[in-house]
Amino acid sequence: MRFDHVTDVIGDTPLVRIDAAVHGLNNIDLYAKMELFNPFGSVKDRAAWNMVRHRLPGAADRGETVVELSSGNTAKALAVIAGMHGLPFRSVTNRMRIPEVKDLLLLLGAQIDELPGRSECLDPSDADDPLTRMYHTVSADGAGYLHTDQYFNDLNIEAHLRGTGPEIIADLDGRAPDYFIACVGTAGSSTGVARALRAHDPAVTVVGLVAEKSDFVPGIRNLDEVHEVGLFDPDVYDTIEAVSSDDAIDGLLTLVRRCGTLAGPTGGGAYQGAVRYLRRIDAGLTERRTAVFIVCDRVESYLSYLRERRPALFRQQARANTVRSLTAEDVAAARTVGVADARTWIDKEHPLIVDLRSPFAYRAQHIDRSINIVDEQFGEMLHGGLPFSTRQPVLLVCPVGEKSARYAALLARMGHPDARSLAGGVIAWRDAGAELVRD
Amino acid sequence: MTLYLQPRVDGDLRLVLEDRDLPHRLADGLGSPLNLVLPGRVGHNVRRFRDIYHRHHLSGGVYFAHKANRSAALLRALAATDAGVDVASLGELQHALGAGFDPGRIMATGPKSREYLWLAARTGAVVNADSTTELSELAGIVAAHALPRVRVMARLSGFTSSGTNVMSRASRFGVPAAELGALWEVLGKHREQLDFLGVAYHLDTVGMPEKATALEGCLLAVEEAYRHGLSPRAVDIGGGFGVSYLADGRQWEAWTSELTAAVLGKRPPITWNGHGYGLRNEGGTVRGALSVYPAHRGVAGPDYLESLLTAESAVHRRPFGTLLLDGLHDLHVEPGRALLDQCGAVLMRVEEVRGDGRGETLVRLAGNSGDVALEAHGVLMDPLLLSRGEPGPEEPAGVHLTGNLCLEADLITRRKVFLPRLPRPGDLLAFANTAGYLMDFSVGNALMQPTARTVAVVRDGDRWRWCLDEQYWPVLGREETG
Known part of the structure; x- marks a missing residue:
């Protein structure tokens, strides 16, 4: 397999059967269309390339910027393609909700514009929302924008009508599947594939999956949002069902842990929605059927999404020497010293003064001769053992003397004989009129 | 489907508004509209x-x-x-x-x-x-x-x-x-x-x-x-x-979904003259943004x-x-x-209930959209119906609330409001939890309708005491001194 351009690698993704022992369907063969194998990582590579390819010649000379309303995979694919062709890329979005995707886009050189949130003191006469205003700006002729307009662009559908759909039929030996289940985002892949399959066999059942309204599943629109999508046509779908983020994560876990398929939550939602739908039909079947769903992208970009919703999946080993392991009694027994006594002690015994606040705050003002180790870093250091001699007295300071007391307790438990916490912290120090300096 | 947007009302505000007698006595004595505050x-x-x-x-x-x-x-x-x-x-x-x-x-x-x-x-x-x-x-x-x-x-x-x-x-x-x-x-x-x-x-x-x-x-x-x-x-x-104004987020979700459907013409309007609150239908696709306060x-x-x-x-x-x-x-x-939050309500008396000849029910109130600025601030929530005397049987009714100004545009809200039963003249509607920005923020008297008096209602053991707003001081009764 040799290619001249990475964009030639887009498409022709494999169709992989899901083991019946995993999905438990007796009469249905379930296949995953592995869109995560596209070169930039998702099904959106197809649409992005198809929407932009014919407009690239001369775009750099005209000084155009590629722009799209996207906070996910389309932006990613367009950022890569724009970069390859010497064009800037700008992503306009209501909110970047997946931090990994945001960082990746910045890494790819994209400019990300986040639109303002809703007004708290509403002006109902302000009928034009920021999104519409932005839309008018980027769509105007001669504005210098190459606006791909994925929610309204028929080339988005066409990428799947000519690519994804026919590939599925070819891989099923010239037959369309009986069921096609897809998540609805821009409606491009579901509509394009559905049209291709129905052109081949009008009997295909198409199931559209949308997110539950108050929920958020990346890459899927909710029940109301689909109506804002120009490409969305309810008649494409025989039925529309909702999947929750819980469903999507359950499906994702099945795919990544049992199927060797490192799918993201969109693919997970498609799998879970597919199995839930097919299970209701399976029992009444007397002959074999086939079903296809799309695995949209990969899991790696969604670790923080998963961590936020299922922290238990990321169980961490208990570590030695942490403040979290202290009891209330430990902390209460920590050695503390008031401001007046601390000043005498500092003059006489020169304890090492460790300021646990942020470098930013330390830079602004601190106790003279103190050193700055942010609490988190100090905590990290202590995992490995005492970072200073037991003969060196230590005064720990934080804003109010709460964190410093915990660390003093921890140092005591680790065998340090004279680690004290400044009672009331830097605030008490300041309020007592003791000196704070800037270096 | 009954598209309620029931307000979240708790604490003393709920108790005051659930009192069968007090709100009616206050409005009878001091007129409609009437502002209640709970200091x-x-x-x-x-x-x-x-x-x-x-x-x-x-x-x-x-x-x-x-x-x-x-x-x-x-x-x-x-x-x-x-x-x-x-x-x-x-x-x-x-x-x-x-x-x-x-x-x-x-x-x-x-x-x-x-x-x-x-x-x-x-x-x-x-x-x-x-x-x-x-x-x-x-x-x-x-x-x-x-x-x-x-x-x-x-x-x-x-x-x-x-x-x-x-x-x-x-x-x-x-x-x-x-x-x-x-x-x-x-x-x-x-x-x-x-x-x-x-x-x-x-x-x-x-x-x-x-x-x-x-x-x-x-x-x-x-x-x-x-x-x-x-x-x-x-x-x-x-x-x-x-x-957060609403008691139940699902009602908010259902209502906003139905509004989208109504804007697309897939269901009868749920607002006055099909108002879209910022949404509009462009060739079967919804454009614009919902321009209301996120009520839940x-x-x-x-x-x-x-x-x-x-x-x-x-x-x-x-x-x-x-x-x-x-x-x-x-x-x-x-x-x-x-x-x-939960510090007040606006009471308005029902003056008239009638059909508009086009299949809609109009409930005219003794008060207007300046007296309770729901529409100006885009806050969508139902009033509570405080029936005078024995309430009739529950039978949800969708109505439009019109005000006392001689202006076509004077609607308390452009949303069709669902009430548990059709109100009768003399009943009160209580716009609860409106102390923040919604009470008399936009009040004016160009048409010389009465402006609301404000009454402070204070708990006194298991009874309520009230006084005019300007009479209230935080010294309740006679404090013991010794």
């Missing part, structure tokens, strides 16, 4: 903000944004707590001083006249300045009248974000964060007159990323102030904490403050609450709506 509730709301402060070990002031409601009773009740007050006019400043706020607890914000600046400086309120010009003018007044040094804060705006470009609506207030040089110069020059407390922002948004960007910008500005030899010690993050919010009020304080700064990779504490800064907040 007993504000202390609870202040404490909930304070709890968040304590959790983060933060100090600083919770300043009530006076403009949310001009009730004397609510203001005096707040004066009896440890809250401060954020006044935005000379009149509000006088009101606050008269209600018992010592000037140390008063923050003077908003567009300022010379008179307003003088009274603030004379009494010793904190002046939260919108521009460097205002600071110069204030310094001039202080010097010319030999007034004591005034504590000032500087409101900033136009913050830039790191990483992504977080866009924000342009504000007409505040010193641009990119042009702080002039600010340090003015503060340095007038050191004798101006005691620089710190920096402030106030953003009109419910968006957390914008607020985080602004807070980040304030922390950077404080750092810069230190470098210019100033010693600021407070950051003021304004208000906008919000209230998962995170509002003190919880919103909590999530802002626990949010992590992108620049410092540390939560904002920790950064504020690290920097030894006081945190000032200026909630309006959130401090008045």
Whole structure:
């Protein structure tokens, strides 16, 4: 397999059967269309390339910027393609909700514009929302924008009508599947594939999956949002069902842990929605059927999404020497010293003064001769053992003397004989009129 | 389908409105419309903000944004707590001083006249300045009248974000964060007159990323102030904490879905003349944005403050609450709506119930959309139906609420409102939880209809006591002295 351009690698993704022992369907063969194998990582590579390819010649000379309303995979694919062709890329979005995707886009050189949130003191006469205003700006002729307009662009559908759909039929030996289940985002892949399959066999059942309204599943629109999508046509779908983020994560876990398929939550939602739908039909079947769903992208970009919703999946080993392991009694027994006594002690015994606040705050003002180790870093250091001699007295300071007391307790438990916490912290120090300096 | 948007009503407000007798007696005696305020509730709301402060070990002031409601009773009740007050006019400043706020607890914000600046400086309120010009003018007044040094804060705006470009609506207030040089110069020059407390922002948004960007910008500005030899010690993050108005988020979701369907013509309209609240149908696709207050919010009020304080700064990779504490800064907040949660209601009498000949039912009220500013603020929630005498059987009815002004446009709300049964003339509708911004914010009397009186209702054991708003003081009965 040799290619001249990475964009030639887009498409022709494999169709992989899901083991019946995993999905438990007796009469249905379930296949995953592995869109995560596209070169930039998702099904959106197809649409992005198809929407932009014919407009690239001369775009750099005209000084155009590629722009799209996207906070996910389309932006990613367009950022890569724009970069390859010497064009800037700008992503306009209501909110970047997946931090990994945001960082990746910045890494790819994209400019990300986040639109303002809703007004708290509403002006109902302000009928034009920021999104519409932005839309008018980027769509105007001669504005210098190459606006791909994925929610309204028929080339988005066409990428799947000519690519994804026919590939599925070819891989099923010239037959369309009986069921096609897809998540609805821009409606491009579901509509394009559905049209291709129905052109081949009008009997295909198409199931559209949308997110539950108050929920958020990346890459899927909710029940109301689909109506804002120009490409969305309810008649494409025989039925529309909702999947929750819980469903999507359950499906994702099945795919990544049992199927060797490192799918993201969109693919997970498609799998879970597919199995839930097919299970209701399976029992009444007397002959074999086939079903296809799309695995949209990969899991790696969604670790923080998963961590936020299922922290238990990321169980961490208990570590030695942490403040979290202290009891209330430990902390209460920590050695503390008031401001007046601390000043005498500092003059006489020169304890090492460790300021646990942020470098930013330390830079602004601190106790003279103190050193700055942010609490988190100090905590990290202590995992490995005492970072200073037991003969060196230590005064720990934080804003109010709460964190410093915990660390003093921890140092005591680790065998340090004279680690004290400044009672009331830097605030008490300041309020007592003791000196704070800037270096 | 009955598209209720039932309000979240709890505590004494619920008990007062569930009383079969009291609301009717009050409205009979004092007329419709009638404003009820519950001064007993504000202390609870202040404490909930304070709890968040304590959790983060933060100090600083919770300043009530006076403009949310001009009730004397609510203001005096707040004066009896440890809250401060954020006044935005000379009149509000006088009101606050008269209600018992010592000037140390008063923050003077908003567009300022010379008179307003003088009274603030004379009494010793904190002046939260919108521009460097205002600071110069204030310094001039202080010097010319030999007034004591005034504590000032500087409101900033136009913050830039790191990483992504977080866009924000342009504000007409505040010193641009990119042009702080002039600010340090003015503060340095007038050191004798101006005691620089710190920096402030106030953003009109419910968006957390914008607020985080602004807070980040304030922390950077404080750092810069230190470098210019100033010693600021407070950051003021304004208000906008919000209230969740509805009891059940599913009703909000159902209603907004049905509105979308109605705009697309897939169901009969659920608003007056098919009004779309910002949504419109363009060739079968919905365009525009829903231009209403998010009536059901998962995170509002003190919880919103909590999530802002626990949010992590992108620049410092540390939560904002920790950064504020690290920097030894006081945190000032200026909630309006959130401090008045569950503190009041507007009562209106039903005058007439009739069909409009087009299949809709009109319920005309003794009051108008200026008396309860739901529509002006985009807050969508049902009133409670307080039947006079024995209520009829439950049978949900969708009605349009029209007002007492001789104007086609005078609807209390353009939403079709569902009530548990059809009201009868003489019944009352109670617009609950409207003390914050919705009560008499937009009232006018161009058509010489009566303006609402305001009544303070106070719990007295298991009974209710009431008095006219201006008669209320936080001294209930005869306190024991010995």
